[in-house]
Amino acid sequence: MNFEAVKAIYIFEMARMRRTLLQSVVSPVLSTSLYFIVFGAAIGSRIEEIDGVPYGSFIVPGLMMLTLLQNSISNASFGIYFPKFVGTIYEVLSAPISFLEIVLGYVGAAATKSLILGTIILATAHLFVPIEIRHPFWMLFFLVATAVTFSLFGFIIGIWADNFEKLQLIPLLVVTPLVFLGGSFYSIEMLPEFWQKVTLANPVLYLISGFRWSFYETSDVSVEVSIAMILLFLALCLGLVWWIFKTGYRLKT
Amino acid sequence: MQHAISISKLSKVYDSGLAALQEVDLDIRNGEILALLGPNGAGKTTLISIVCGIVNATNGKVSVQGHDIISEFRAARERIGLVPQELHVETFETVWDTVSYSRGLFGKKPNPPLIEQLLKDLTLWDKKDSKILELSGGMKRRVMIAKALAHEPKILFLDEPTAGVDVELRKDMWQLVRRLREGGVTIILTTHYIEEAEEIADRVGVINKGRLILVEEKSELMRKLGKKQLTVELNEVLETLPEALGGYDLDLENGGERIVYRYNSQAERTGIGSLLADLNRAGISVKDIATEQSSLEDIFVTLVEESR
Numbered sequence A: 001m002n003f004e005a006v007k008a009i010y011i012f013e014m015a016r017m018r019r020t021l022l023q024s025v026v027s028p029v030l031s032t033s034l035y036f037i038v039f040g041a042a043i044g045s046r047i048e049e050i051d052g053v054p055y056g057s058f059i060v061p062g063l064m065m066l067t068l069l070q071n072s073i074s075n076a077s078f079g080i081y082f083p084k085f086v087g088t089i090y091e092v093l094s095a096p097i098s099f100l101e102i103v104l105g106y107v108g109a110a111a112t113k114s115l116i117l118g119t120i121i122l123a124t125a126h127l128f129v130p131i132e133i134r135h136p137f138w139m140l141f142f143l144v145a146t147a148v149t150f151s152l153f154g155f156i157i158g159i160w161a162d163n164f165e166k167l168q169l170i171p172l173l174v175v176t177p178l179v180f181l182g183g184s185f186y187s188i189e190m191l192p193e194f195w196q197k198v199t200l201a202n203p204v205l206y207l208i209s210g211f212r213w214s215f216y217e218t219s220d221v222s223v224e225v226s227i228a229m230i231l232l233f234l235a236l237c238l239g240l241v242w243w244i245f246k247t248g249y250r251l252k253t
Numbered sequence B: 001m002q003h004a005i006s007i008s009k010l011s012k013v014y015d016s017g018l019a020a021l022q023e024v025d026l027d028i029r030n031g032e033i034l035a036l037l038g039p040n041g042a043g044k045t046t047l048i049s050i051v052c053g054i055v056n057a058t059n060g061k062v063s064v065q066g067h068d069i070i071s072e073f074r075a076a077r078e079r080i081g082l083v084p085q086e087l088h089v090e091t092f093e094t095v096w097d098t099v100s101y102s103r104g105l106f107g108k109k110p111n112p113p114l115i116e117q118l119l120k121d122l123t124l125w126d127k128k129d130s131k132i133l134e135l136s137g138g139m140k141r142r143v144m145i146a147k148a149l150a151h152e153p154k155i156l157f158l159d160e161p162t163a164g165v166d167v168e169l170r171k172d173m174w175q176l177v178r179r180l181r182e183g184g185v186t187i188i189l190t191t192h193y194i195e196e197a198e199e200i201a202d203r204v205g206v207i208n209k210g211r212l213i214l215v216e217e218k219s220e221l222m223r224k225l226g227k228k229q230l231t232v233e234l235n236e237v238l239e240t241l242p243e244a245l246g247g248y249d250l251d252l253e254n255g256g257e258r259i260v261y262r263y264n265s266q267a268e269r270t271g272i273g274s275l276l277a278d279l280n281r282a283g284i285s286v287k288d289i290a291t292e293q294s295s296l297e298d299i300f301v302t303l304v305e306e307s308r
């Protein structure tokens, strides 16, 4: 195991994020505040409570998941796409490191940043609404597992993408709609029965539901199913990454 | 003796179906400077990219100081430094950070004094805190060299190191190459500037259309293939060459004022003595004579043409 290399990539990637520190911190704080103003104040005044949880508090886990998913994907996909784009990937490919170590460095850094953002949002939300975390261990589990899984997913997108459009395509057209329709801001019980069934096909629902359970013990689906689903995604992404590693897909000619 | 790099039956067919390398066999000795010559598209970069792990070979084996590049890729790659042909550098990072990063990537513990010395050697020291995107093209190339050397490689690949490079950097680079060689580093450089190979290499390999046409000591190559020519300036214009000189490979040039004699410098008898005697006998008066050795460039052109 080439720890120095993993460390080098990790530090290098974190430095890239530090350069945009202001933007990285200000934008989630701002957007969280906006969500609270729009959803919490405007809509929340009409929806008092969901499952006995005040609406403002109810949306916090969904809000965290939204940022976590978007940022994990964009950080990790950009992190590996950029060296491909400017050509510096040659150095990573010629270094005495395995693909696993490359993944550890890039995905580790992307997941770390997402976790930092998640924490910032939690803190910001705490200024607006009361928050309770009933199951801190599971809350951390969902947080870390989601950050890692979607950073892996982003890494795969970054390797697959050979232009900027493709890089934006999946996050924009797939992930963001899934998050919004996955019960970030509502309980699926509020939907007509038909749409409840449809929503069950949305993988993000399981993440948000499980995550919210760790806060308030209310969930749309059982928490065991949520845990199984996040582990399934993790396994899928790991499998894909392993396949890329085996075939050198889009990295080596 | 174990070779720095040992390549056997190496072939590469790109997805496009193009055979960039065909059964290349090449042993590179420890501590030598080998110049790979070849026209554009000959396969030089492909060869280097395979050795460095950037391109997968279609067939064949490569080992680096005895370590297979696939099964022992760590041991193989940590010995190698690469300065690629294209200018690929990070943009927003500082010179210091990017060079230190390269060292880490190759599994070496940080060593600030070494990086400092490296940057000083490459006259990059006063730019250490500059962002790379603020540097000129020549400076960027220096950064790439520093990155390649940051992990103290035993073998250095320089792919077209002087293409589009200013005189000063070229001079510095050759100085560095000589110093590295004195320190035992094996250096492989590709170029299509023949003078470069002539100036610095110990051995020369010629690649054309994916085939290694030959590898030879530079001096041996010059000796073997080096044709010489003798130019004889005449006092009076000759209409035609006298029959008495029919036994020589002669050309009458410059409107009959000059006779050119081409001969092989490695032959036992060059025939110069008898030619001069025969000229004298034929009553041709000689104003001046000069000999010229063909350069590597001429040799190279001949070889490439022969392999067409």
Ligand SMILES: Nc1ncnc2c1ncn2[C@@H]1O[C@H](COP(=O)(O)OP(=O)(O)O)[C@@H](O)[C@H]1O
Residues within 6 Å of the ligand: A253, B014, B015, B016, B018, B020, B038, B039, B040, B041, B042, B043, B044, B045, B046, B047
């Ligand atoms: N990634 C690639 N895909 C397809 N063909 C390639 C690729 N890279 C190089 N080639 C082709 O392979 C041949 C050898 O290229 P290269 O090794 O770059 O030659 P050189 O470095 O000697 O100029 C060229 O015909 C080039 O067009």
Ligand SMILES: [Mg+2]
Residues within 6 Å of the ligand: B041, B044, B045, B046, B085, B159, B160
């Ligand atoms: Mg080339």
